[in-house]
Amino acid sequence: MIPFWRLSAYYFFYFAFIGAFAPYFTLYLQSLRFPAADIAVLMSLMQVMRIVAPNLWGLMADRAGRRVGIVRLSAVASLVGFGGFFLTESFTGIFIAMALMSFFWSAALPLVEGLTFDHLDSAMGRYGKIRSWGSVGFIVAVLAIGYALEVLPERHLLWMTALILAGIMAFAFSIPEPARVVRGNEDVRLASILRRPEVQALLAACFLMSAAHGALYVFYSIHLVDAGYGTEVVGWMWTLGVVAEIGVFMAMPQMLRAFSLRAILMVAFACAVLRFAMIGWGVDSLPVLLAAQLMHGATFGAYHAAAIAAIHQWFPGRAQSRGQALYGSLSFGAGGMLGGLVSGYLWEPIGAAWTYTVGSGFALAGLLLIVAGMGRGRRIGDNNGVSG
Numbered sequence: 001m002i003p004f005w006r007l008s009a010y011y012f013f014y015f016a017f018i019g020a021f022a023p024y025f026t027l028y029l030q031s032l033r034f035p036a037a038d039i040a041v042l043m044s045l046m047q048v049m050r051i052v053a054p055n056l057w058g059l060m061a062d063r064a065g066r067r068v069g070i071v072r073l074s075a076v077a078s079l080v081g082f083g084g085f086f087l088t089e090s091f092t093g094i095f096i097a098m099a100l101m102s103f104f105w106s107a108a109l110p111l112v113e114g115l116t117f118d119h120l121d122s123a124m125g126r127y128g129k130i131r132s133w134g135s136v137g138f139i140v141a142v143l144a145i146g147y148a149l150e151v152l153p154e155r156h157l158l159w160m161t162a163l164i165l166a167g168i169m170a171f172a173f174s175i176p177e178p179a180r181v182v183r184g185n186e187d188v189r190l191a192s193i194l195r196r197p198e199v200q201a202l203l204a205a206c207f208l209m210s211a212a213h214g215a216l217y218v219f220y221s222i223h224l225v226d227a228g229y230g231t232e233v234v235g236w237m238w239t240l241g242v243v244a245e246i247g248v249f250m251a252m253p254q255m256l257r258a259f260s261l262r263a264i265l266m267v268a269f270a271c272a273v274l275r276f277a278m279i280g281w282g283v284d285s286l287p288v289l290l291a292a293q294l295m296h297g298a299t300f301g302a303y304h305a306a307a308i309a310a311i312h313q314w315f316p317g318r319a320q321s322r323g324q325a326l327y328g329s330l331s332f333g334a335g336g337m338l339g340g341l342v343s344g345y346l347w348e349p350i351g352a353a354w355t356y357t358v359g360s361g362f363a364l365a366g367l368l369l370i371v372a373g374m375g376r377g378r379r380i381g382d383n384n385g386v387s388g
Contacts, residue, residue: 002119006174008133010112013167015134017105019141020161023221023238024149027231030222031154032089040344042091042098043218044337049102051333057107067111068177074111075172077104079165085158108172110328118178135246139239146235190315199314201373205269206307206331207338208366212272212359213299214339215347216279223352227283237289241296248301261306262374268303269370271295272363280356299363307331 029039057070081104084097116130145160193199215223221234229237248255255264275295282288311327339362346355 003174003176004130006171006176007112007116007119008130010168010171010175011131011134012137012140013164013171014109014112014137016137016141017161017164017168019138019238020145020157020164022217023142023234024145024154024157024231025161026218026222027149027225028154028157029094032094034091036219036347037344038091039222040218040340040347042094044340044344045095045098046102046106047333047337047340049099049106050336051329053103053106054110054328057111066177067115068172068175071108071111071115071175072169072172074104074108075165075169078108079162079169081105082158082162082165086162108168112175115175115178132246135242138242142238142242143232143235146231146233146238149231193315196314198374201369202265202307202310202314203327203330205265205366205369205373206327207335208362208369209269209272209299209303210331210335211339211342212276212362212366214336214341214362215343215352215355215359216276217336218340218343219347219352219355220279223279223283224289226352237293240290240293241300244294244297245301248297249305252302252305255302256305256309261310262370264302264306265370265374266367268298268306269363269367271298272303273360273367275299276356276359276363280353280359283352 026039026043029042034042057074060070078101081097081100081102084100085094088094088097120130141164145157148160149157220237221231224234224237225231272295275292278288278292278295282292307327339359342358343355346358
């Protein structure tokens with residue numbers, strides 16, 4: 001039997017943690033009077049660990065043959081590492097706690113994704129139903145905590161987030177190990193795939209797209225609060241982005257059949273250029289901010305779905321897992337780290353509007369790479385075609 005609700009509950013709490021941590025932890029750090037550059041360094045540790053930890057823990061899981069054990073260790077150690085935030089308010093202490101927590105927390109999701117697919121086996125169509133509970137968890141957390149912080153001091157965020165991590169730990173211990181899947185030896189083809197210009201163009205563009213989102217993920221909540229919006233508005237803004245993302249994910253099968261990957265990516269990158277300029281320069285207009293958040297459906301949802309579809313086609317067979325790992329490390333890891341650090345060091349000297357404009361510049365550079373480096377191609381539904 002598929003442990004549907006246990007897996008769904010794990011996804012719920014895992015993404016609820018993101019809904020609690022990503023929008024609001026920067027406000028907690030700001031309440032400790034850390035400068036923007038220090039906040040950016042601390043938040044970028046999450047991206048650094050997304051480069052290093054999944055590959056290391058994945059290798060250990062493959063050798064041990066017991067992924068569930070590592071998922072459980074990750075959950076316990078993440079909560080222990082997070083406990084360090086209760087003990088110190090110094091930059092050094094929070095840096096150490098953040099590094100420990102992120103190192104273990106970032107190990108879990110790739111392993112849980114693999115466990116989920118192994119449990120589903122031939123019922124892959126049920127993955128979307130399981131994964132959608134993660135989006136529900138994000139929305140519940142971001143809204144509930146947004147309203148809570150209207151009446152509670154920022155330090156209460158630590159207790160609320162720790163409870164969510166405890167939920168992750170509880171359901172990590174409920175997930176069973178699936179029947180062992182026997183895989184053949186890796187077919188070494190990565191170097192030849194990476195020599196293809198369209199692959200290089202896409203990976204570089206993905207790096208730039210994540211860099212473009214740096215100011216959003218690190219400073220968006222601060223940007224809104226500084227402009228006079230309450231934390232409940234902050235919560236609804238993050239929720240609106242996730243709802244738009246879900247809508248695009250639901251429509252992607254039809255979009256992938258109707259349009260080429262190159263066309264979808266071009267629209268996504270063009271929306272990113274416009275979106276970050278709107279956030280930076282239109283913060284005083286709620287309608288402008290609402291429109292910009294709806295664009296998250298394109299700048300993350302459509303972009304991510306099209307990018308992983310291209311990686312799926314270009315990294316076939318046993319190169320598939322390495323291709324997806326490379327995509328994640330270069331984009332969400334390295335690109336996210338660069339974008340966060342750059343925005344942190346620019347935020348105070350040049351201001352929010354110009355910092356977001358730099359994000360638009362990253363997206364524009366990525367758009368030019370897609371236009372120049374990815375040739376016109378067939379749609380996903382065409383036979384033997386690599387969509388461009």
